[in-house]
Amino acid sequence: MNIIVCAKQVVDVAEIKVDPATRKPILAGVPQKISDMDKNALEEAIKIKEKHGGKITVVTVGAPDAKERIKELLAMGADEAILVAQPAQVDYHMIAHLLAGAIQKLGAYDIILCGEASIDMFSGQIGPRLAGLLHIPQITYAQQMTVEPSMVVSEKNLGEKSITMESSFPVLLTVTKESNQPRLPSLMAILASSSKPIHEWSVADVTSQTLQPKVQTLDVKGIPMQRKNIIYQDDLDQSVGKLVDELAKVGVLR
Amino acid sequence: MVLVYSDDPKLVYELLHTARDLAKELTEKTIAVAIGSDKHAKDYLEYGADVVIVAQTTQQQFKAEEYTSILLSILKDQRNEVVLIGSNKNGKELASRLAAELDAGCVIDATAVYLQEKKLTTERVVYSGNAIAVEQFMGSPQIVTIPPKVFDPLPKNPDHKGEIIKKTIDPEQSASKILKVQEMKSEGVKRQDAQIIVSCGRGFKKKEDIKLVSELADVLKGRTVGCSRPIAADLKWLSEDHWIGLSGHKVKPKLYVACGISGQIQHIAGMRDSGVIVAINKDPEALIFKSADYGIVGDLYEVLPKLTSAIKEKIG
Numbered sequence: 124m125n126i127i128v129c130a131k132q133v134v135d136v137a138e139i140k141v142d143p144a145t146r147k148p149i150l151a152g153v154p155q156k157i158s159d160m161d162k163n164a165l166e167e168a169i170k171i172k173e174k175h176g177g178k179i180t181v182v183t184v185g186a187p188d189a190k191e192r193i194k195e196l197l198a199m200g201a202d203e204a205i206l207v208a209q210p211a212q213v214d215y216h217m218i219a220h221l222l223a224g225a226i227q228k229l230g231a232y233d234i235i236l237c238g239e240a241s242i243d244m245f246s247g248q249i250g251p252r253l254a255g256l257l258h259i260p261q262i263t264y265a266q267q268m269t270v271e272p273s274m275v276v277s278e279k280n281l282g283e284k285s286i287t288m289e290s291s292f293p294v295l296l297t298v299t300k301e302s303n304q305p306r307l308p309s310l311m312a313i314l315a316s317s318s319k320p321i322h323e324w325s326v327a328d329v330t331s332q333t334l335q336p337k338v339q340t341l342d343v344k345g346i347p348m349q350r351k352n353i354i355y356q357d358d359l360d361q362s363v364g365k366l367v368d369e370l371a372k373v374g375v376l377r
Numbered sequence: 378m379v380l381v382y383s384d385d386p387k388l389v390y391e392l393l394h395t396a397r398d399l400a401k402e403l404t405e406k407t408i409a410v411a412i413g414s415d416k417h418a419k420d421y422l423e424y425g426a427d428v429v430i431v432a433q434t435t436q437q438q439f440k441a442e443e444y445t446s447i448l449l450s451i452l453k454d455q456r457n458e459v460v461l462i463g464s465n466k467n468g469k470e471l472a473s474r475l476a477a478e479l480d481a482g483c484v485i486d487a488t489a490v491y492l493q494e495k496k497l498t499t500e501r502v503v504y505s506g507n508a509i510a511v512e513q514f515m516g517s518p519q520i521v522t523i524p525p526k527v528f529d530p531l532p533k534n535p536d537h538k539g540e541i542i543k544k545t546i547d548p549e550q551s552a553s554k555i556l557k558v559q560e561m562k563s564e565g566v567k568r569q570d571a572q573i574i575v576s577c578g579r580g581f582k583k584k585e586d587i588k589l590v591s592e593l594a595d596v597l598k599g600r601t602v603g604c605s606r607p608i609a610a611d612l613k614w615l616s617e618d619h620w621i622g623l624s625g626h627k628v629k630p631k632l633y634v635a636c637g638i639s640g641q642i643q644h645i646a647g648m649r650d651s652g653v654i655v656a657i658n659k660d661p662e663a664l665i666f667k668s669a670d671y672g673i674v675g676d677l678y679e680v681l682p683k684l685t686s687a688i689k690e691k692i693g
Contacts, residue, residue, distance in 0.1 A: 256477045283561055284561060286559075345509075366671055
């Protein structure tokens with residue numbers, strides 16, 4: 124079975140600090156990692172390979188330093204990786220075309236797995252866009268999946284509803300963070316992964332189209348968060364008393 | 378034209394407000410699309426649509442591929458300027474696939490949509506609730522999804538008349554199919570509409586202890602309990618409809634009480650618009666205090682019973 128996993132290198136959002144003066148996020152120096160749900164996607168791919176055999180190829184559009192993060196995915200269990208050089212200005216439209224181009228160049232595939240969204244931007248556009256460009260069915264927010272030799276049955280989580288879907292191959296699924304617990308590679312696996320190939324492709328290698336962004340980012344601004352920050356930490360009874368008085372005064376105890 | 382679609386009629390009412398504003402500035406028409414049923418077509422007119430297109434189709438349930446195909450066949454007859462789609466999970470995957478088919482730009486979960494130098498500009502929350510990205514479209518069509526509660530609907534106007542066009546559409550069939558639809562276990566409380574929410578996090582040692590939170594919620598007459606990700610997603614002590622945060626529900630109550638919640642940015646993103654925020658946590662360094670109006674540093678097993686009885690006494 125040929126399985127493709129799309130992965131993105133992102134800033135670790137949990138490590139982002141906010142500039143107290145401008146309230147803008149400080150992104151310089153924030154560690155990079157593979158987006159969480161992309162690892163869930165790879166974990167699903169590994170489980171499918173364990174059951175049916177086959178090959179797992181990771182496809183990434185990113186900066187050259189993404190290579191370091193991709194090694195982690197090879198250590199987890201991917202067989203090889205493609206890193207497509209990311210143009211200076213990109214949007215979801217361009218990334219989806221670059222991924223689609225790389226996947227078509229790789230040849231026949233059965234299943235494409237993506238994270239439901241990336242933890243930095245959380246749009247979730249790439250999976251459905253890619254399925255649209257490749258004209259294949261999409262099953263988003265997959266919480267659980269059972270793969271048979273020629274089809275997949277998957278449960279998608281819509282919060283108030285759960286929908287069970289079936290699709291033949293090729294198919295694209297996006298997986299949620301709850302779908303599984305991505306494995307940690309053993310030291311042996313890390314050592315063994317150094318011989319697995321990471322192919323670096325240029326934009327011209329994957330598409331003959333001249334891609335231009337359809338959406339540009341004008342600014343990334345801070346979020347004003349003005350809170351009173353009145354914290355009581357002395358005697359507990361007094362603290363509770365003061366809090367209740369304040370809440371009554373601001374009119375929320377009715 | 379400015380086209381509006383959602384599978385949730387309430388979201389269509391809300392989106393029609395901003396659609397009308399944009400249409401006026403662009404001197405365009407506002408078109409609402411209903412798929413499968415004309416039940417709400419008249420309502421759409423009264424909430425501000427100039428035209429309602431009812432797609433009559435064999436596809437009864439939402440499926441991204443077929444619904445994309447239906448919207449494509451509607452859009453090909455129109456000069457498609459702006460497409461606004463309600464941002465629930467169905468809407469997001471539909472908008473993204475539609476964007477790919479049209480080779481169009483798309484912004485998901487916009488909280489502001491306006492024209493700047495005649496160009497469609499949007500704002501949305503990024504970096505786990507730490508920043509707002511201001512983005513601008515270059516060229517048409519332009520697809521934007523907007524979450525619930527961002528806009529209020531215009532007052533319903535029974536005198537606002539318009540045209541209802543019925544169109545039979547046989548969408549291209551995808552190779553996937555729906556086998557089963559199951560309602561998830563829910564206690565039927567609409568967290569998005571709650572006025573007072575008391576929420577719990579990892580500070581609780583076991584499932585039974587959550588009753589401390591419901592007792593407080595009861596005296597506050599809120600009766601609404603929320604929680605952070607670990608309680609719903611990992612420990613499963615509460616069903617997922619309690620989960621408040623970036624990938625759970627976003628809430629805007631007048632009072633939000635966070636008990637034993639550390640204040641991860643993902644959680645803050647779900648409750649930052651609350652009126653008054655109260656935090657209870659034993660760690661004085663907990664991030665939640667930075668986002669709170671009032672806080673008590675203390676063991677929630679001691680604080681909550683005292684707070685519950687003090688409030689009971691105060692409001693009788």
